[in-house]
Amino acid sequence: MGSPADAAGAPAGQRPALCLPEPTGPCPAGTTSLWLTDTSRPDPWAAGAVARELMVSLWYPAATPEGRPAPYMTAAESELQLASRSITGIPPDALSTVETNAVSSATPAGQQRSLPLVVLSPGFTSPRSTLTALAEDLASHGYVVAGIDHTYESFATVFPDGRVTTCLAREARRRGSGSQEKVAAGRAADVSFVLGELTGAHPAWPAAGLIDPSRIAMAGHSAGGAAAIAAMLADPRIRAGIDMDGATVAPIPDHGLSRPFLFLGKQSNYTPGSGSAVTTPRDWKLLRGAVSTWERDWELLTGWKRWLVVAGAVHASFTDFGLLADQAGMDIGAGLSGARSLDITRAYVRAFFDQHLLGRPQALLDQPSPRYPEVTFCSP
Template sequence: MQIILEGYRWQMIPAYFILLISMLLLCFGKVFFRGSLFKKIVVGLFLFLSLSLAWVLPYIFPVFTLPEPTGVYEVGAQDIYFKTDLDEIITEDPNDTRELMIKAWFPAAPEEESREPYLNQADRQGFALKYGLPITSFNYLDLIETHTFKDAQVAPGEFPVLIFSHGQYSNATGYSAIIEDIVSHGYIVLVINHTYESMGSLFPDGRIAYFNAEYDSQKLNQEMTDLAWTSSQDFLKATTKVEKRAVAERLVLNYYASEITQRWAIDVKVVVNELEVWNAKSFLSNHIDLNNIGVFGHSQGGAAIGQAMVNSIKIKAGFNIDGVQWGTVINDTLRQPFVLLSSDWPDNHPKINTQVYREDNIANFTSFLLQNSGHASFMDIPYIINISKLSESGSIDKSLASRITSETVVRFFNEHLKDQGTFDVDKLTAKYSELVVED
């Protein structure tokens, strides 16, 4: 029945096997349990192991349901291919220019369009390659139904645009749980896939650019490992703000992640600069509110959007989701409103951002902590992998984490891009006890 309703998926192989054995037992039961005590024990253990796997695998890798968007708009999506004039430094060909794939989510007016599949083949195959799994391991994600309509028309009107930057070596579009909800509240969200530093980029001609592990390993060498370790220890040992600031500055300016931050911030900036072109001639034509541009990002992407705000005066507000602020922000001034939403890191985790986001370099700043959360709580990973220890998502309920994240993002940008005055920190923290303000 499961195969008929859902189709084949590898997690169910032990269950298929148990069904086969059950049928054989009905017909030839006595044959299976003839022989010595040792044989009976072996057969029994084998059956017990198969039965256990038949329950465990579908539980760990479930066919999950994404949260229902809470806004008034339907959600649509289309892909944008953007060939920039930037040099591509990650590949060996000196003539390469940087190509970006951007997934545009937008308020939609769907008619008969089909739903967008959950993660494309580049995301799925890159996910499998990262963890050394067969390349078809995540094809069962065809069974996941999104709330996004593929190639639908954009809803009437102009909408503020938010540019999103993902975490390093992550699925660029693996944030559907929060992005679908944000879009449903009247935002265009452009998700930049940072080529060669995500799990995979699928280009219109069928090429897939996977994470470039060779380039990454060359950069993330022993010198970088030593810098991260010694700086973390020195930061924890430091007893004054001056000492902590000096250690933080040494780390955020010189660690390899700072180079990534600068590169991704340029990606963000060139996309911001291209918005006027897309608003004049693309499926987004006359739908982009060019006067209201915001940025948000997770992990490494959170650092990139902070750096991009320094580099572009067109950006009105930014929201960093659990990213260490690598790059030059520590010595620059952030004039736009800015929020940091952190996961619940252990006490021995150095809080570098306390030395980057300071009263003397950022005027309008709020720092939140999402209690009992993990670094992956803001992604779709807790839905894909249903054990928090494996997904690094803490003990917080995954749907609650998604709801708090998307609502906080929406209320913040409503305040600064729509002038709606909805970003009331006291009301937010009163509504969600898991969300607390940090000094």
């Protein structure tokens, strides 16, 4: 579902059963949404918009598992996401029926200033909901997670007043006026603004006092992963970062970036030196464009770092879409099931944050594990 695909799925009128795996942690998860407005800057994509509006989902440990699970996305968002990806083999509202695990507006649990905060940034054209399975899992282990919809960079974002914004940034990039650098810089600004709204003197979330402002990190997929480095360079509050399958764009200064960083990508595009075996100019450009950015940045990451690749993964494997595509009967070309790839993503992402935000050393990050033979440690 991360890209247009043939949907050889359910017969017409038959709705596939779509659901996210249960979180693995001891805490029930809650969730809520925030509508935030940054009046300090105009929107980078919408001409005439004098402020930047964002929708943010929060996931967090809840006091009780009782309540109604939150919707995955609205029917309008589902229809636009599927249509924009030319996916027609499932009902247009199918993504709005995905069964989640976090309880809507559940009472948060935790002591004041005790919970680490992780920001999640989705891929270009994708909504914040595509990282829900990862967010729910982190919340069940005691994290507050803020998933950001980068307005006009998703195929669809619905605001509480009924407006539905579309992917203006994609049109701008087609006209040559929306560079990858602009996306990364804009997302870095979005992240810094959201951090201020959650940890500042007048927080936008009533339970924001639970967040420990000294323990903040970020992970992203694709453009969101690329934005993790941009955000870390712009905001020292972000102590650690993860790039999941995203070619990076923000240049790291010559003095380097000393905070912990994890590259987690598909083996086909992100194995060091993988461009050398490619024969066609187009494939060489695609592969080297991905790998070379990580190779360039690796030398300038001067703190704790790891470079992991996953055999059989495709771009969508690090998101919910790999799993949901499997459930819908769609073949996205992965050699790894969506359920397995989510298990791997959850395990390594949480291990990274447990080690660098909670101070709990993780053997999983030190060497290959027999539990996850698909994961290779790279040493460029």
